[in-house]
Amino acid sequence: MGEKVLMKGNEAIAEAAIAAGCRHFFGYPITPQTEVAAYMSKRMPKIDGVYLQAESEVASINMVLGAGAAGVRVMTSTSSPGVSLMAEGISYIAGSDVPCLIVNVQRGGPGLGGIQPSQADYFQATKSTAHGDFHMLVFAPSTVQETVDMISTAFDLGDKYRMPAMVLSDGMLGQMMEPVVLPDARDPDNDSKEWAACGHGNKREHNVVNSLYIDPRELETLVRKRYERYAEIEENEQRAEEYLTDDADIIVVAYGSSSRVSRSAIDMARKQGIKVGMVRPITLWPFPKKALLKHADHAKAFLSVEMSMGQMVEDIKLAVECKVPVEFYGRTGGVIPTPNEVLEQIIRINGGDQ
Amino acid sequence: MAIKGEKPHALTDAPFHYCPGCTHGIVHRLVAEVIDELGVEGRAVGIASVGCSVFTYNYFNCDMVQAPHGRAPAVATGVKRARPDNVVFTYQGDGDLAAIGMGETVHAASRGENIVAIFINNAIYGMTGGQMAPTTLPGQVTQTSPYGRDVKTAGNPIRVCELLSSLDGVALAQRVTVDSVKNVREAKRAIRKAFEYQIAGKGYSIVEVVSTCPTNWGMSPTDALQWMRDNMIPYYPLGVYKDVGEGEQ
Amino acid sequence: MSDLNVLFAGFGGQGILFTGKVMAYAALVEDKELSWLPSYGPEMRGGTASCSVCISDKAIGSPLVVNPDVLVAMNLPSLEKYMDDVVPGGIIIVDSSIVQREVEREDVKVVRIDASRIAEENGLKGAANMVILGKLFKETGFCSAESLDLGLQKSIPPKKAALLENNRKAIALGIEN
Numbered sequence: 113m114g115e116k117v118l119m120k121g122n123e124a125i126a127e128a129a130i131a132a133g134c135r136h137f138f139g140y141p142i143t144p145q146t147e148v149a150a151y152m153s154k155r156m157p158k159i160d161g162v163y164l165q166a167e168s169e170v171a172s173i174n175m176v177l178g179a180g181a182a183g184v185r186v187m188t189s190t191s192s193p194g195v196s197l198m199a200e201g202i203s204y205i206a207g208s209d210v211p212c213l214i215v216n217v218q219r220g221g222p223g224l225g226g227i228q229p230s231q232a233d234y235f236q237a238t239k240s241t242a243h244g245d246f247h248m249l250v251f252a253p254s255t256v257q258e259t260v261d262m263i264s265t266a267f268d269l270g271d272k273y274r275m276p277a278m279v280l281s282d283g284m285l286g287q288m289m290e291p292v293v294l295p296d297a298r299d300p301d302n303d304s305k306e307w308a309a310c311g312h313g314n315k316r317e318h319n320v321v322n323s324l325y326i327d328p329r330e331l332e333t334l335v336r337k338r339y340e341r342y343a344e345i346e347e348n349e350q351r352a353e354e355y356l357t358d359d360a361d362i363i364v365v366a367y368g369s370s371s372r373v374s375r376s377a378i379d380m381a382r383k384q385g386i387k388v389g390m391v392r393p394i395t396l397w398p399f400p401k402k403a404l405l406k407h408a409d410h411a412k413a414f415l416s417v418e419m420s421m422g423q424m425v426e427d428i429k430l431a432v433e434c435k436v437p438v439e440f441y442g443r444t445g446g447v448i449p450t451p452n453e454v455l456e457q458i459i460r461i462n463g464g465d466q
Numbered sequence: 467m468a469i470k471g472e473k474p475h476a477l478t479d480a481p482f483h484y485c486p487g488c489t490h491g492i493v494h495r496l497v498a499e500v501i502d503e504l505g506v507e508g509r510a511v512g513i514a515s516v517g518c519s520v521f522t523y524n525y526f527n528c529d530m531v532q533a534p535h536g537r538a539p540a541v542a543t544g545v546k547r548a549r550p551d552n553v554v555f556t557y558q559g560d561g562d563l564a565a566i567g568m569g570e571t572v573h574a575a576s577r578g579e580n581i582v583a584i585f586i587n588n589a590i591y592g593m594t595g596g597q598m599a600p601t602t603l604p605g606q607v608t609q610t611s612p613y614g615r616d617v618k619t620a621g622n623p624i625r626v627c628e629l630l631s632s633l634d635g636v637a638l639a640q641r642v643t644v645d646s647v648k649n650v651r652e653a654k655r656a657i658r659k660a661f662e663y664q665i666a667g668k669g670y671s672i673v674e675v676v677s678t679c680p681t682n683w684g685m686s687p688t689d690a691l692q693w694m695r696d697n698m699i700p701y702y703p704l705g706v707y708k709d710v711g712e713g714e715q
Numbered sequence: 716m717s718d719l720n721v722l723f724a725g726f727g728g729q730g731i732l733f734t735g736k737v738m739a740y741a742a743l744v745e746d747k748e749l750s751w752l753p754s755y756g757p758e759m760r761g762g763t764a765s766c767s768v769c770i771s772d773k774a775i776g777s778p779l780v781v782n783p784d785v786l787v788a789m790n791l792p793s794l795e796k797y798m799d800d801v802v803p804g805g806i807i808i809v810d811s812s813i814v815q816r817e818v819e820r821e822d823v824k825v826v827r828i829d830a831s832r833i834a835e836e837n838g839l840k841g842a843a844n845m846v847i848l849g850k851l852f853k854e855t856g857f858c859s860a861e862s863l864d865l866g867l868q869k870s871i872p873p874k875k876a877a878l879l880e881n882n883r884k885a886i887a888l889g890i891e892n
Contacts, residue, residue, distance in 0.1 A: 116743065116746070117743075118736075118739060118740060118743050118751070118869075143755070143756065144755060144756075227755070227756045228756070255774075283755070284752065284778065284779070287752065287753055287755050288750055288751060288752040288753075288778050289736070289739060289750070289751040289752075290749065290750050290751075290775075290778075291743050291748075291749065372775070372776050372777050372778065373776065373777040373779075374776075375774075375776040375777075376776030376777045377776075379776065448777075448779050450777070450779075450781045451776065451777055451781070452781070452782075
């Protein structure tokens with residue numbers, strides 16, 4: 113492990129990816145993630161890596177498809193409108209079982225929206241990225257250090273399950289600096305995989321990386337197999353952090369930036385004697401249902417705090433199986449909720465002023 | 467040209483799905499012969515596009531990646547940048563390369579991406595059943611230009627080789643056809659040169675093959691070839707539009 | 716001191732983000748928990764800039780400082796926008812060369828320092844932000860003098876090492892005045 117340094121979230125994403133052995137980055141500038149690309153453009157040429165500024169996010173994600181299909185560790189990063197443009201490519205990547213990493217430093221939407229931090233891409237990341245039955249692994253960091261640690265996990269699990277992984281950050285986490293310790297650098301991960309299209313060298317049958325299956329039964333069989341893998345992931349890869357949940361009457365559920373605001377609000381509420389805690393999803397897909405359900409028996413209410421009009425709240429309702437009321441508080445469009453606003457909600461749910 | 471009975475090794479045994487009289491089969495064979503002759507099947511990676519040639523991944527014996535519609539140049543870029551020693555080619559039709567994928571095409575060419583594009587221009591969308599393509603001729607009747615392509619509303623056809631030849635990154639831009647023994651030989655020479663240029667690291671090469679679509683043109687294969695000679699070749703003249711030459715640059 | 720939340724605000728180009736950065740690095744030297752959050756976007760280009768710095772012994776919750784313990788206002792719009800948000804008992808530091816307006820609050824300490832003029836008179840034009848940082852250091856003692864100097868060194872990239880001495884001088888002037 114190295115020494116503790118101050119890094120912007122976006123730069124930490126780039127350096128962590130390099131430390132995780134990634135030597136291939138394709139991207140297109142968009143605020144508030146551009147520092148990732150800028151950092152990569154500076155570093156990659158010096159470490160025998162590939163940095164390429166594509167002509168669009170559409171091209172970026174297809175370059176990722178090509179490099180991933182050729183078997184190397186590859187990534188792109190963008191912000192919300194860019195993911196919309198990448199949707200088609202992500203579907204092909206998932207349908208072709210190609211691992212890769214996609215970073216979304218979220219900003220306010222819809223449309224051109226704004227450039228301030230947002231969490232309004234939850235549905236897009238976890239459910240409706242693009243056409244067809246598929247999932248991405250979705251990770252939601254809440255600190256710069258966690259972002260760093262998560263990048264290598266996202267790459268590794270993407271490889272393990274042969275699927276795209278997304279790190280869902282936002283403008284606040286991307287732009288802020290915090291102390292981080294970078295992990296020891298791994299060797300470049302450009303080893304070929306047995307399924308990859310990188311030349312058969314006259315030593316094996318030709319590999320085809322493909323998502324087209326004209327026979328519906330064949331396609332159904334393949335999708336079902338992929339869903340068996342998804343079931344395994346849902347069983348084994350759910351991740352969440354719990355904060356003061358043991359005796360909690362109220363469980364706040366929040367991820368990323370809004371979890372930090374919530375944490376401040378919870379500390380304030382605890383000082384007032386309110387028994388409130390937090391389950392912070394670290395994986396958004398698979399959603400940490402188990403961590404939530406186990407509190408459904410003792411908690412009186414759940415409160416979803418999001419920087420959106422209410423997206424994750426639906427998954428919380430499903431996770432707690434209607435045992436407890438699930439409330440929602442959100443700000444959107446790039447507005448960050450304040451701890452006081454969240455505190456007010458906690459007090460209201462707790463039954464008003466103490 | 468010696469008539470060879472056997473298939474090139476770079477083609478699989480899978481029977482082509484193409485319609486009778488379609489020139490895809492000839493062009494596939496030429497690409498495969500070049501791969502064989504250059505001895506690069508083991509390091510070749512082909513990028514299948516969307517359109518009639520979508521199943522090329524079943525026909526070429528080298529490793530293949532199937533790309534989204536129009537994105538073959540970007541996918542090829544990814545493969546080539548990840549594996550510079552691979553010999554990477556796209557196989558695209560006119561809708562894929564010159565309509566939905568024009569952005570990717572122009573930028574891959576402009577970057578001098580060290581890949582080969584085999585471009586089948588038959589002035590129509592084949593796979594979806596005969597709609598207007600970016601290369602459909604003025605006045606040409608298709609399913610979506612039922613009164614003939616009116617350039618006032620539908621715009622003009624795109625001459626791809628001419629367009630790309632202005633870009634510095636392009637090593638070779640040549641238009642050929644495969645309607646005669648002489649032209650087939652010339653087409654193969656162009657394809658071979660394109661692959662050789664890639665191996666020599668010269669940049670982006672495109673070989674545009676003016677082709678037919680008897681099924682969607684509603685003609686016999688022979689009539690289709692004649693229609694192509696009479697109508698397409700005057701609009702899309704054969705020839706070399708850019709060639710950086712064999713020497714060092 | 717367990718928690719200190721500081722909001723720096725002013726015009727783009729006054730070194731608002733850099734000032735926050737020096738403070739953040741000083742806290743890093745002392746192995747504190749900290750966060751540094753800049754405003755970003757078009758407003759940076761000639762408009763207003765702000766920067767939130769949180770220093771604590773515990774993990775930082777929201778890094779966005781809504782109710783600062785210390786507000787540094789380097790122009791009038793910033794003072795007017797944020798002065799009511801400062802926590803009771805907090806501090807407002809104003810560059811009085813630029814901002815003449817009085818602060819009507821009784822429950823905060825208002826520190827006025829002629830930072831721009833002091834910097835200019837000492838041949839340190841453009842270093843008013845460091846004069847103010849010196850003042851902030853003196854008022855709060857958010858770190859040791861040694862850590863502040865190390866923080867400054869870490870904030871200046873090697874290419875601009877020549878600027879180190881002037882910044883040191885400016886900080887010293889802020890502490891003295």
